[in-house]
Amino acid sequence: MDLNFTPDELAFRQQIHDWVAEHLPKEISSKVHQAQRLSRDDLQRWAKILGAQGWLGYGWPKQFGGPGWNAVQKHLFEEECALAGAPRIIPFGPVMVAPVIMAFGSAEQQQRFLPGIASGEVWWSQGYSEPGSGSDLASVKTRAERQGDKYIVNGQKTWTTLGQFGDWIFCLVRTDTSGKPQTGISFLLIDMKSPGVTVRPIIMLDGEHEVNEVFFDNVEVPAENLIGEENKGWTYAKHLLAHERTNIADVNRAKRELERLKRIAKSQGVYDDTRFRDQIALLEVDIVALEMMVLRVLSAEKSGKQSLDVAGLLKIRGSEIQQRYAELMMLAGGPLSVPFIHEAMEAGWQGDQALGGLWPGNAGECAPLSSTYFNLRKTTIYGGSNEVQRNIVSQTVLGA
Structure with missing residues (x-):
C-alpha cells in the first residue's frame, strides 16, 4: 500500500486547483470560508458551473456522462474544492440517487433523469426518514398502492433536507406488508409538484429553515417511476446509504x-x-x-x-x-x-x-x-x- 500521490495524480490535483480558482465565484467562496448562509441561488450556481464542465457528476463513469475518474482523482477533486471554499455539492441528486438509477434503473429512466442531475438543473430531495423511522428504515409506513399504471402514495417523510427547493424526491415506500419489513419496500421517484405533495418547514435551533416535513395525500405517481422491482427497494436503499455515509465523513x-x-x-x-x-x-x-x-x-x-x-x-x-x-x-x-x-x-x-x-x-x-x-x-x-x-x-x- 502506497499512500503517496504519483506525479500524474499531483498534476491532476494542480489542474483541478487551477480550474476551481478560475471558476469558483469569489463571493461564494468568501461566504463558505466565513460560514455565512448560502442561498439556493449560491448552491445551484456552483452546481451549474460544475455541470457545464461535466464535473457535477464527478463520481460517474463515462458511459453516463461523467469524467470517469478513479477513486484517488475523485478524492483530490473533493479536497481542492473544499480547500478553495466551494460549497458542498448537494448530494441527493449526483451522489445518492444517480448511482441507484445507474445500477438499477431502466435505460429509459437513465435517459430521462440523469441529464438533469448532471447539469444541476433539477434539484433532488431524499424521502427516507419518517416519524418513528430513522435509523430503523425498515419500519417505513408511507404506503404506495398500485392501481393500474400508477401508484397512490399516502404518508409522511421528515427531516427532508432543503426539501423546500426540491423538484423531485426519491422515496422508500411500503408496497407490501405480508412478509418481513425489509421485503415490502419499494424505491419510487416522485415529482414534488404533483397534487397532494405538501412541504412544511421545520425551523431549527439556529433559526434556519434547512429541514422539512413532506406529506403525501393520495399522490398519483406513474408506475414507470418505480426503480427496479417492486418490493426490492431495501437492496437499492443500502446501495445508496453506503454513498451517503461516506459523504458524511x-x-x-x-x-x-x-x-x-x-x-x-x-x-x-x-x-x-x-x-x-x-x-x-x-x-x-x-x-x-x-x-x-x-x-x-x-x-x-x-x-x-x-x-x-x-x-x-x-x-x-x-x-x-x-x-x-x-x-x-x-x-x-x-x-x-x-x-x-x-x-x-x-x-x-x-x-x-x-x-x-x-x-x-x-x-x-x-x-x-x-x-x-x-x-x-x-x-x-x-x-x-x-x-x-x-x-x-x-x-x-x-x-x-
Whole structure:
C-alpha cells in the first residue's frame, strides 16, 4: 500500500486547483470560508458551473456522462474544492440517487433523469426518514398502492433536507406488508409538484429553515417511476446509504474548518494558550488519521483489492470530528460566540447595529459560531445514528 500521490495524480490535483480558482465565484467562496448562509441561488450556481464542465457528476463513469475518474482523482477533486471554499455539492441528486438509477434503473429512466442531475438543473430531495423511522428504515409506513399504471402514495417523510427547493424526491415506500419489513419496500421517484405533495418547514435551533416535513395525500405517481422491482427497494436503499455515509465523513471539509479554527483562536488570543492548542493538535491528529483511513480505502480500490466495508466507520469518525471542531470554535470565541442575531446574518454578519454595525469586540468571525455548533449536533444522528453504525461495524468489519 502506497499512500503517496504519483506525479500524474499531483498534476491532476494542480489542474483541478487551477480550474476551481478560475471558476469558483469569489463571493461564494468568501461566504463558505466565513460560514455565512448560502442561498439556493449560491448552491445551484456552483452546481451549474460544475455541470457545464461535466464535473457535477464527478463520481460517474463515462458511459453516463461523467469524467470517469478513479477513486484517488475523485478524492483530490473533493479536497481542492473544499480547500478553495466551494460549497458542498448537494448530494441527493449526483451522489445518492444517480448511482441507484445507474445500477438499477431502466435505460429509459437513465435517459430521462440523469441529464438533469448532471447539469444541476433539477434539484433532488431524499424521502427516507419518517416519524418513528430513522435509523430503523425498515419500519417505513408511507404506503404506495398500485392501481393500474400508477401508484397512490399516502404518508409522511421528515427531516427532508432543503426539501423546500426540491423538484423531485426519491422515496422508500411500503408496497407490501405480508412478509418481513425489509421485503415490502419499494424505491419510487416522485415529482414534488404533483397534487397532494405538501412541504412544511421545520425551523431549527439556529433559526434556519434547512429541514422539512413532506406529506403525501393520495399522490398519483406513474408506475414507470418505480426503480427496479417492486418490493426490492431495501437492496437499492443500502446501495445508496453506503454513498451517503461516506459523504458524511467529509474529511476535506474538516481540513478546511481546522484552518478556520486556528484563525479564530489566533484572532481571539487563545492560540497561545498551551492547553487550548493541545486540543487543536489532538483534533488535527484525528483528522490526519481519518484522511489516512480514507486513503487506505482509496488505495485498495485503486489496486482492485476488495476493501473492508468501512462506510459506517468513516461516518462515525467524520461526524464526531465535525462536532469537535464546532465546539472548539465556540470555546475560542467565548462569550462572543453566543449572540445569535438573525438580522445581522441577513446583513452579511455586520453584527448588532446598536454597536455601530460591528460584532462585539470587532469579532465578526464569531457571529456564526453558535449556528454552526447547533447545526452540527445532528451529524451523529442522521445517515444512521452512530450507535447503530457501531453495531454494524462490529458485525461486518470486526466479525463480532
